[in-house]
Amino acid sequence: MQARLKDYYQILGVAPAANAEEIKKAYRSLAFKYHPDQNPDSQFAEAQFKELQEAYATLSNKTKKQKYDEERWLSGMSTRAKDKQDITPEWILHESKKLSKHMMHIDTYRMSHRSLAAYIEMLLSDAHMAVLEKEENNEINEEIIKEILVATRNLQYQYLSGISERLHILANNNTDLSSFIDNSIQARKKADSWDKYMPLFVIIISMLLCVVMYVYARK
Numbered sequence: 529m530q531a532r533l534k535d536y537y538q539i540l541g542v543a544p545a546a547n548a549e550e551i552k553k554a555y556r557s558l559a560f561k562y563h564p565d566q567n568p569d570s571q572f573a574e575a576q577f578k579e580l581q582e583a584y585a586t587l588s589n590k591t592k593k594q595k596y597d598e599e600r601w602l603s604g605m606s607t608r609a610k611d612k613q614d615i616t617p618e619w620i621l622h623e624s625k626k627l628s629k630h631m632m633h634i635d636t637y638r639m640s641h642r643s644l645a646a647y648i649e650m651l652l653s654d655a656h657m658a659v660l661e662k663e664e665n666n667e668i669n670e671e672i673i674k675e676i677l678v679a680t681r682n683l684q685y686q687y688l689s690g691i692s693e694r695l696h697i698l699a700n701n702n703t704d705l706s707s708f709i710d711n712s713i714q715a716r717k718k719a720d721s722w723d724k725y726m727p728l729f730v731i732i733i734s735m736l737l738c739v740v741m742y743v744y745a746r747k
Contacts, residue, residue, distance in 0.1 A: 533603045536583035536596065544597070548588065555584040591638055598639035601630070602647040615659050617668045623651055624675035631679045645687035648676060652694040660698060669698040670705060677712045685720035688713055 537544050540554045558580050560566065567573030586592045627647070650656075660669055673695050680688065692713050699705040 533599055534579075534583070535600070536587050539579050539583040540587065544600075551584070551587050555580060555588075559584075594635065594638055595640050598634060599643045602640075602643045615656060617660055617663045617665050617672075620651060620656055620660065621668050621672050621675070624672045624679070627651070628675040628678040631681070641684045641687055644680070644683055645691065648679065648691055649694075652676070652691065652698075657694060657697065664700075666700060666702070669700065670702075673698055673705065673709065677709070680716070682719075683716065685713075685717045688716060 537546070540551060540558065542550055542554045546554070559577065562573045562576040562580060564570075564574055564577060586596050631644075660672070676691065676695060680691065683691075692709065695709050696706055699709060
């Protein structure tokens with residue numbers, strides 16, 4: 529079971545829209561209040577101080593903050609989805625569209641791929657899949673498949689296996705749709721391989737250029 533995400537904004541007592549200066553100011557004020565030197569032998573103050581340090585270390589770092597904000601957003605959506613009682617194919621499609629639209633405007637290379645995969649797996653949970661299979665609305669199922677594939681366009685390949693299986697179930701023996709899913713997954717696999725080996729490729733090219741420049745300089 530995935531641990532519940534801590535609310536670092538709440539810990540520091542600032543709004544999610546707070547800027548860097550406001551975050552720093554809030555941290556310094558609370559860190560002074562709960563610093564061990566100010567509260568000797570207080571386990572509560574010590575625990576609070578550690579929480580503050582953890583929160584500030586994340587929110588004061590641009591890359592870590594961006595990744596955390598995405599995890600927080602997905603966690604919030606996941607919580608709302610679990611609390612909703614009336615699960616329908618239309619609602620699942622609505623949430624899939626909301627997710628794909630959100631993913632179009634963020635840097636998915638820096639976000640938490642694990643959290644994105646976990647949220648999609650929640651959308652395609654056994655209970656939700658049962659609803660979709662029972663209703664047998666092929667048009668909605670096809671739309672859900674396409675929205676999920678848009679949302680996972682940059683998701684690391686290692687997280688796509690379980691998602692792919694669920695999408696194929698929704699395809700319901702539609703060969704064209706199944707081929708579309710397979711092609712999308714394979715494209716992600718190739719892109720993932722390129723991302724993995726690109727640094728090595730760049731190093732090799734750089735070394736070759738250095739050799740060529742050295743040989744040219746010796747002439």
